[in-house]
Amino acid sequence: MLSMVSLLFLSIPVGFLGALTGLGGASILIPILVFLGIPVKEAIACGMASIIATSSGSASLYVREKIANVRVAMFLEMFTTVGAIAGATITTFISPTLLYFFFAAFLATSFLKSKRTVSESTASPEWPDRLSRWLNLRGSYFDEAYQRTIEYKVSHPLLGGAGMLLAGLAAGMLGIGAGAFKVTVQENILKLPPKVSSTTSNFIIGMTALAGTSVYLYSGLLNLTLMGPMAVGTTLGAVLGGRVLNKLRNRTLRILFFTIVFFLIVQMVYKGVNSL
Amino acid sequence: MSSPDRNSGGTKFERSISYLLGAGVVTSLILIAVGILLFFFQFGNLAVSEKKSMFLQEKNFFIFLYDLFRDGPSQGMALWVMTLGIAVLILTPYARVFLSVFYFLRERDFKFSFITLLVLVILTLSLATH
Secondary structure (H helix, E strand, O other), X not given: OOEHHHHHHHHHHHHHHHHHHOOXXXXXXXXXXXXXXXXXXXXXXXXXXXXXXXXXXXXXHHHHHOOOXXXXXXXXXXXXXXXXXXXXXXXXXXXHHHHHHHHHHHHHHOOHHHXXXXXXXXXXXXXXXXXXXXXXXXXXXXEOOOOEEEEEEOOOHHHHHHHHHHHHHHHHHHOOOOHHHHHHHHHHOOOXXXXXXXXHHHHHHHHHHHHHHHHHHHOOOOEHHHHHHHHHHHHXXXXXXXXXXXXXXXXXHHHHHHHHHHHHHHHHHHHHHXXX | OOXXXXXXXXXXXXXXXXXXXXHHHHHHHHHHHHHHHHHHHHHOOOEOOOOHHHEOOOOOHHHHXXXXXXXXXXXXXXXHHHHHHHHXXXXXXXXXXXXXXXXXXXXXXXXXXXXXXXXXXXXXXXXXXO
8 A cells, every 4th residue: 555655755756857857746646646546536636736835835946036927927827727727627527537548648748848949039029919018018037048138028918828728727637737838838929938938837837726726625636645745745856856957968858758758648548548 | 127137036026925935835844744744643554545534525715724723633633734734735825816916006006906816816716616
């Protein structure tokens, strides 16, 4: 039988890898828990709750560095929270078999983000959008790597919002942060610089997870003995992961990312096919 | 917005958010860890359990919070402390929205007061009706 201590010590390297690869601890831990025989809906619900800790913990460190854009985050949270509530509600109703396949399919979309299109220096210079101008969605930060201040303006906020609604839906449904998907939307539609994008996404994930958790709390899916060790372990791991992230080479990270996503997809598809 | 050429420290608003999130998460995780320790003394094992009593009961967050303090540790100290940790965890981002509404109102930024207020209403409705 799974013990809380082994779950805690399993969650630390998982949180570490989650932070390194950008997948997040829950995306990796939920398939492992399912493999260990935990019911999928329970794993999803507890994953969602533990994300509040991981995300808020690292946001607490990032927001001080003034790279994350709090205003843009607040604007996008209107969309992700609604998406997460809808997604979590869907999960409480549908069959677990569907969840295995949705989980695998969503993981597969994270392969898309591997090509980065926006570079730090080419963030959109003019105001292409009325809403964006009206809300003054812009920002600047000092980039250590370039040794200069990068200014940027947000484009297509409504289309970006729609993308975030979808990200929230997937996050709420699968109990994950959907960070890779959020970053894709923010870089490609909203044209945020990569560093702003990943830190802002982290900030939003905590609020999205809260919205999803409210549904799972009411559904009685939150198991104390499961989510307690998960929350502590993944957060410790994520903090450690954040420390070494900049020291690793991109190639190493990419191989790690593809290997992990591959095994997670195989596991969820296998489970799904077996439950048919 | 303060001068953009200095990232460290951030504005006062960003620092308060940072402290709030940090304090909330640390408090919550300490409570959970202490709860796990107490669990071992109370039950003599640390098994991940599928027993009904290990699940947070099906109610909305505000009733859950009220009952947590009204009933006290009737199910034993271990589960109560762990539940308290989860309650603090859920309250952490919730408090962050409150702080943001307050900040934007004080800054007389009514567009963003409205946006943060809307997020607050969405979350409150979801916490209260689910």
